[in-house]
Amino acid sequence: MKLYFAPMTCSLSPHIVLRELGLPFDLIRVNNQTKRTADGNDFMTINPKGYVAALVLDSGEVLTEGAVIVQYLADLVPGNSLAPANGSWQRVRLQEWLNYITAEIHSGCAPLFYRDLPEPTQQWFKQKLFKRLDYLSQTLAHQHYLMGSYGLADIYLFSVLGWLPFFGIDLHHWPLLTAYRERIAALPSVKLALAAEQASVAVG
Ligand SMILES: N[C@@H](CCC(=O)N[C@@H](CS)C(=O)NCC(=O)O)C(=O)O
Incomplete structure:
Protein backbone atom coordinates (compact mmCIF):
# COMPACT_ATOMS: atom_id res chain seq x y z
CA MET A 1 0.00 0.00 0.00
CA LYS A 2 1.06 3.57 -0.57
CA LEU A 3 -0.06 6.45 1.63
CA TYR A 4 0.10 9.87 0.01
CA PHE A 5 0.50 12.45 2.75
CA ALA A 6 1.39 16.06 3.44
CA PRO A 7 3.30 16.64 6.68
CA MET A 8 1.24 17.44 9.79
CA THR A 9 -2.07 17.51 7.93
CA CYS A 10 -5.05 15.20 8.41
CA SER A 11 -3.10 12.43 6.63
CA LEU A 12 -1.17 12.05 9.90
CA SER A 13 -4.17 10.04 11.13
CA PRO A 14 -3.98 7.14 8.62
CA HIS A 15 -0.19 7.34 8.86
CA ILE A 16 -0.33 6.66 12.62
CA VAL A 17 -2.95 3.94 12.10
CA LEU A 18 -0.71 2.12 9.59
CA ARG A 19 2.08 2.11 12.15
CA GLU A 20 -0.19 1.10 15.04
CA LEU A 21 -1.45 -1.88 13.04
CA GLY A 22 2.03 -2.88 11.85
CA LEU A 23 0.94 -2.88 8.21
CA PRO A 24 3.61 -2.52 5.48
CA PHE A 25 3.32 0.74 3.52
CA ASP A 26 5.22 3.27 1.45
CA LEU A 27 4.91 6.87 2.51
CA ILE A 28 4.87 9.34 -0.36
CA ARG A 29 4.92 13.04 0.29
CA VAL A 30 2.65 15.36 -1.66
CA ASN A 31 3.40 19.03 -2.13
CA ASN A 32 -0.06 20.46 -1.52
CA GLN A 33 0.82 23.69 -3.33
CA THR A 34 2.20 22.23 -6.55
CA LYS A 35 0.26 18.92 -6.33
CA ARG A 36 3.46 17.07 -7.24
CA THR A 37 4.45 13.91 -5.39
CA ALA A 38 7.95 13.28 -4.02
CA ASP A 39 8.36 10.44 -6.53
CA GLY A 40 7.72 12.81 -9.43
CA ASN A 41 4.03 12.31 -10.25
CA ASP A 42 1.10 14.64 -10.68
CA PHE A 43 -0.99 14.01 -7.55
CA MET A 44 -4.15 15.07 -9.40
CA THR A 45 -3.87 11.91 -11.49
CA ILE A 46 -3.80 9.83 -8.29
CA ASN A 47 -6.53 11.68 -6.39
CA PRO A 48 -8.46 14.09 -8.62
CA LYS A 49 -9.98 15.58 -5.45
CA GLY A 50 -6.54 17.12 -5.00
CA TYR A 51 -6.15 16.49 -1.28
CA VAL A 52 -4.46 14.06 1.08
CA ALA A 53 -4.86 11.50 2.43
CA ALA A 54 -4.97 9.02 -0.43
CA LEU A 55 -4.30 5.35 0.05
CA VAL A 56 -3.34 3.33 -3.02
CA LEU A 57 -4.02 -0.36 -2.49
CA ASP A 58 -1.89 -3.12 -3.98
CA SER A 59 -4.81 -3.73 -6.38
CA GLY A 60 -4.37 -0.18 -7.69
CA GLU A 61 -7.65 1.07 -6.17
CA VAL A 62 -7.41 4.50 -4.59
CA LEU A 63 -9.21 5.14 -1.31
CA THR A 64 -9.75 8.67 0.00
CA GLU A 65 -11.49 10.34 2.97
CA GLY A 66 -9.50 9.90 6.16
CA ALA A 67 -12.39 8.65 8.30
CA VAL A 68 -12.98 5.83 5.81
CA ILE A 69 -9.32 5.03 5.19
CA VAL A 70 -8.66 4.42 8.89
CA GLN A 71 -11.61 2.04 9.16
CA TYR A 72 -10.51 0.16 6.04
CA LEU A 73 -7.03 -0.23 7.56
CA ALA A 74 -8.36 -1.39 10.93
CA ASP A 75 -10.52 -4.01 9.23
CA LEU A 76 -7.41 -5.50 7.61
CA VAL A 77 -6.30 -6.60 11.08
CA PRO A 78 -9.23 -8.43 12.73
CA GLY A 79 -9.30 -8.22 16.52
CA ASN A 80 -7.18 -5.07 16.65
CA SER A 81 -7.81 -2.75 19.58
CA LEU A 82 -8.28 0.44 17.53
CA ALA A 83 -11.78 -0.23 16.15
CA PRO A 84 -14.74 -2.31 17.31
CA ALA A 85 -15.80 -5.06 14.90
CA ASN A 86 -17.64 -3.97 11.78
CA GLY A 87 -21.39 -4.37 12.28
CA SER A 88 -21.28 -3.93 16.05
N1 LIG B 1 -12.69 15.26 3.17
C1 LIG B 1 -11.27 15.00 3.21
C2 LIG B 1 -10.53 16.31 3.43
C3 LIG B 1 -9.04 16.11 3.34
C4 LIG B 1 -8.31 17.43 3.57
O1 LIG B 1 -8.86 18.39 4.10
N2 LIG B 1 -7.01 17.42 3.22
C5 LIG B 1 -6.19 18.62 3.34
C6 LIG B 1 -5.10 18.41 4.36
S1 LIG B 1 -5.78 18.24 6.00
C7 LIG B 1 -5.54 18.89 2.00
O2 LIG B 1 -4.81 18.07 1.50
N3 LIG B 1 -5.83 20.07 1.44
C8 LIG B 1 -5.23 20.49 0.20
C9 LIG B 1 -6.21 21.04 -0.78
O3 LIG B 1 -7.43 20.96 -0.53
O4 LIG B 1 -5.74 21.56 -1.80
C10 LIG B 1 -10.94 13.98 4.32
O5 LIG B 1 -11.64 14.01 5.34
O6 LIG B 1 -9.99 13.19 4.16
Whole structure:
Protein backbone atom coordinates (compact mmCIF):
# COMPACT_ATOMS: atom_id res chain seq x y z
CA MET A 1 0.00 0.00 0.00
CA LYS A 2 1.06 3.57 -0.57
CA LEU A 3 -0.06 6.45 1.63
CA TYR A 4 0.10 9.87 0.01
CA PHE A 5 0.50 12.45 2.75
CA ALA A 6 1.39 16.06 3.44
CA PRO A 7 3.30 16.64 6.68
CA MET A 8 1.24 17.44 9.79
CA THR A 9 -2.07 17.51 7.93
CA CYS A 10 -5.05 15.20 8.41
CA SER A 11 -3.10 12.43 6.63
CA LEU A 12 -1.17 12.05 9.90
CA SER A 13 -4.17 10.04 11.13
CA PRO A 14 -3.98 7.14 8.62
CA HIS A 15 -0.19 7.34 8.86
CA ILE A 16 -0.33 6.66 12.62
CA VAL A 17 -2.95 3.94 12.10
CA LEU A 18 -0.71 2.12 9.59
CA ARG A 19 2.08 2.11 12.15
CA GLU A 20 -0.19 1.10 15.04
CA LEU A 21 -1.45 -1.88 13.04
CA GLY A 22 2.03 -2.88 11.85
CA LEU A 23 0.94 -2.88 8.21
CA PRO A 24 3.61 -2.52 5.48
CA PHE A 25 3.32 0.74 3.52
CA ASP A 26 5.22 3.27 1.45
CA LEU A 27 4.91 6.87 2.51
CA ILE A 28 4.87 9.34 -0.36
CA ARG A 29 4.92 13.04 0.29
CA VAL A 30 2.65 15.36 -1.66
CA ASN A 31 3.40 19.03 -2.13
CA ASN A 32 -0.06 20.46 -1.52
CA GLN A 33 0.82 23.69 -3.33
CA THR A 34 2.20 22.23 -6.55
CA LYS A 35 0.26 18.92 -6.33
CA ARG A 36 3.46 17.07 -7.24
CA THR A 37 4.45 13.91 -5.39
CA ALA A 38 7.95 13.28 -4.02
CA ASP A 39 8.36 10.44 -6.53
CA GLY A 40 7.72 12.81 -9.43
CA ASN A 41 4.03 12.31 -10.25
CA ASP A 42 1.10 14.64 -10.68
CA PHE A 43 -0.99 14.01 -7.55
CA MET A 44 -4.15 15.07 -9.40
CA THR A 45 -3.87 11.91 -11.49
CA ILE A 46 -3.80 9.83 -8.29
CA ASN A 47 -6.53 11.68 -6.39
CA PRO A 48 -8.46 14.09 -8.62
CA LYS A 49 -9.98 15.58 -5.45
CA GLY A 50 -6.54 17.12 -5.00
CA TYR A 51 -6.15 16.49 -1.28
CA VAL A 52 -4.46 14.06 1.08
CA ALA A 53 -4.86 11.50 2.43
CA ALA A 54 -4.97 9.02 -0.43
CA LEU A 55 -4.30 5.35 0.05
CA VAL A 56 -3.34 3.33 -3.02
CA LEU A 57 -4.02 -0.36 -2.49
CA ASP A 58 -1.89 -3.12 -3.98
CA SER A 59 -4.81 -3.73 -6.38
CA GLY A 60 -4.37 -0.18 -7.69
CA GLU A 61 -7.65 1.07 -6.17
CA VAL A 62 -7.41 4.50 -4.59
CA LEU A 63 -9.21 5.14 -1.31
CA THR A 64 -9.75 8.67 0.00
CA GLU A 65 -11.49 10.34 2.97
CA GLY A 66 -9.50 9.90 6.16
CA ALA A 67 -12.39 8.65 8.30
CA VAL A 68 -12.98 5.83 5.81
CA ILE A 69 -9.32 5.03 5.19
CA VAL A 70 -8.66 4.42 8.89
CA GLN A 71 -11.61 2.04 9.16
CA TYR A 72 -10.51 0.16 6.04
CA LEU A 73 -7.03 -0.23 7.56
CA ALA A 74 -8.36 -1.39 10.93
CA ASP A 75 -10.52 -4.01 9.23
CA LEU A 76 -7.41 -5.50 7.61
CA VAL A 77 -6.30 -6.60 11.08
CA PRO A 78 -9.23 -8.43 12.73
CA GLY A 79 -9.30 -8.22 16.52
CA ASN A 80 -7.18 -5.07 16.65
CA SER A 81 -7.81 -2.75 19.58
CA LEU A 82 -8.28 0.44 17.53
CA ALA A 83 -11.78 -0.23 16.15
CA PRO A 84 -14.74 -2.31 17.31
CA ALA A 85 -15.80 -5.06 14.90
CA ASN A 86 -17.64 -3.97 11.78
CA GLY A 87 -21.39 -4.37 12.28
CA SER A 88 -21.28 -3.93 16.05
CA TRP A 89 -23.09 -1.14 17.89
CA GLN A 90 -19.75 0.13 19.18
CA ARG A 91 -18.61 0.46 15.56
CA VAL A 92 -21.56 2.76 14.95
CA ARG A 93 -20.42 4.81 17.97
CA LEU A 94 -16.94 4.99 16.43
CA GLN A 95 -18.45 6.25 13.17
CA GLU A 96 -20.40 8.82 15.14
CA TRP A 97 -17.10 10.11 16.58
CA LEU A 98 -15.25 10.00 13.26
CA ASN A 99 -18.02 11.94 11.58
CA TYR A 100 -18.05 14.48 14.41
CA ILE A 101 -14.31 14.99 14.10
CA THR A 102 -14.41 15.32 10.32
CA ALA A 103 -17.47 17.59 10.13
CA GLU A 104 -17.16 19.63 13.31
CA ILE A 105 -13.44 19.79 14.15
CA HIS A 106 -11.52 19.16 10.92
CA SER A 107 -13.93 21.15 8.74
CA GLY A 108 -14.41 23.64 11.58
CA CYS A 109 -10.69 24.38 11.48
CA ALA A 110 -10.39 24.55 7.69
CA PRO A 111 -11.52 28.20 7.22
CA LEU A 112 -8.98 29.33 9.83
CA PHE A 113 -6.13 28.34 7.53
CA TYR A 114 -7.06 31.33 5.38
CA ARG A 115 -5.04 34.14 6.86
CA ASP A 116 -6.98 36.74 4.86
CA LEU A 117 -10.26 35.85 6.55
CA PRO A 118 -11.71 39.03 8.12
CA GLU A 119 -11.28 39.14 11.90
CA PRO A 120 -15.04 38.95 12.76
CA THR A 121 -15.42 35.89 10.51
CA GLN A 122 -12.37 34.27 12.12
CA GLN A 123 -13.89 34.93 15.54
CA TRP A 124 -17.19 33.37 14.44
CA PHE A 125 -15.44 30.16 13.38
CA LYS A 126 -13.30 30.16 16.52
CA GLN A 127 -16.27 30.57 18.87
CA LYS A 128 -18.00 27.66 17.15
CA LEU A 129 -14.86 25.57 17.47
CA PHE A 130 -14.53 26.47 21.16
CA LYS A 131 -17.98 24.96 21.82
CA ARG A 132 -16.82 21.74 20.17
CA LEU A 133 -13.62 21.75 22.24
CA ASP A 134 -15.71 22.28 25.39
CA TYR A 135 -17.78 19.24 24.47
CA LEU A 136 -14.68 17.11 23.87
CA SER A 137 -13.23 18.27 27.15
CA GLN A 138 -16.44 17.32 29.00
CA THR A 139 -16.27 13.85 27.44
CA LEU A 140 -12.67 13.42 28.55
CA ALA A 141 -13.57 14.35 32.12
CA HIS A 142 -14.96 10.82 32.50
CA GLN A 143 -12.52 8.79 30.41
CA HIS A 144 -8.99 8.92 29.05
CA TYR A 145 -10.06 8.36 25.44
CA LEU A 146 -13.16 9.20 23.40
CA MET A 147 -14.49 5.65 23.43
CA GLY A 148 -12.91 4.63 26.73
CA SER A 149 -9.83 3.01 25.22
CA TYR A 150 -7.41 4.43 22.66
CA GLY A 151 -8.55 4.03 19.07
CA LEU A 152 -9.18 5.48 15.63
CA ALA A 153 -11.19 8.46 16.84
CA ASP A 154 -8.38 9.54 19.19
CA ILE A 155 -5.78 9.27 16.44
CA TYR A 156 -7.85 11.46 14.11
CA LEU A 157 -8.62 13.99 16.82
CA PHE A 158 -4.96 14.09 17.88
CA SER A 159 -3.99 14.92 14.30
CA VAL A 160 -6.37 17.85 13.92
CA LEU A 161 -5.85 19.29 17.41
CA GLY A 162 -2.22 19.77 16.39
CA TRP A 163 -3.30 22.64 14.13
CA LEU A 164 -4.70 24.87 16.87
CA PRO A 165 -1.47 26.77 17.67
CA PHE A 166 -1.34 27.79 14.00
CA PHE A 167 -4.64 29.64 14.54
CA GLY A 168 -3.42 31.26 17.76
CA ILE A 169 -5.64 28.95 19.84
CA ASP A 170 -3.99 27.79 23.07
CA LEU A 171 -5.08 24.27 23.98
CA HIS A 172 -4.07 24.96 27.59
CA HIS A 173 -7.49 26.62 27.97
CA TRP A 174 -8.73 23.00 27.94
CA PRO A 175 -6.36 21.22 30.38
CA LEU A 176 -8.04 17.84 29.83
CA LEU A 177 -7.50 18.14 26.08
CA THR A 178 -3.89 19.17 26.64
CA ALA A 179 -3.27 16.11 28.82
CA TYR A 180 -5.09 13.93 26.26
CA ARG A 181 -2.92 15.19 23.43
CA GLU A 182 0.25 14.70 25.47
CA ARG A 183 -0.82 11.15 26.33
CA ILE A 184 -1.24 10.29 22.65
CA ALA A 185 1.95 12.11 21.58
CA ALA A 186 3.93 9.84 23.92
CA LEU A 187 2.80 6.62 22.21
CA PRO A 188 5.58 4.88 20.21
CA SER A 189 3.71 4.69 16.86
CA VAL A 190 2.70 8.32 17.13
CA LYS A 191 6.29 9.38 17.85
CA LEU A 192 7.50 7.38 14.85
CA ALA A 193 4.90 8.91 12.54
CA LEU A 194 5.66 12.44 13.72
CA ALA A 195 9.41 11.87 13.32
CA ALA A 196 8.95 10.51 9.79
CA GLU A 197 6.80 13.49 8.77
CA GLN A 198 9.20 15.98 10.32
CA ALA A 199 12.14 14.28 8.59
CA SER A 200 10.33 14.57 5.26
CA VAL A 201 10.04 18.33 5.81
CA ALA A 202 13.76 18.58 6.56
CA VAL A 203 14.51 16.83 3.26
CA GLY A 204 12.40 19.48 1.51
N1 LIG B 1 -12.69 15.26 3.17
C1 LIG B 1 -11.27 15.00 3.21
C2 LIG B 1 -10.53 16.31 3.43
C3 LIG B 1 -9.04 16.11 3.34
C4 LIG B 1 -8.31 17.43 3.57
O1 LIG B 1 -8.86 18.39 4.10
N2 LIG B 1 -7.01 17.42 3.22
C5 LIG B 1 -6.19 18.62 3.34
C6 LIG B 1 -5.10 18.41 4.36
S1 LIG B 1 -5.78 18.24 6.00
C7 LIG B 1 -5.54 18.89 2.00
O2 LIG B 1 -4.81 18.07 1.50
N3 LIG B 1 -5.83 20.07 1.44
C8 LIG B 1 -5.23 20.49 0.20
C9 LIG B 1 -6.21 21.04 -0.78
O3 LIG B 1 -7.43 20.96 -0.53
O4 LIG B 1 -5.74 21.56 -1.80
C10 LIG B 1 -10.94 13.98 4.32
O5 LIG B 1 -11.64 14.01 5.34
O6 LIG B 1 -9.99 13.19 4.16
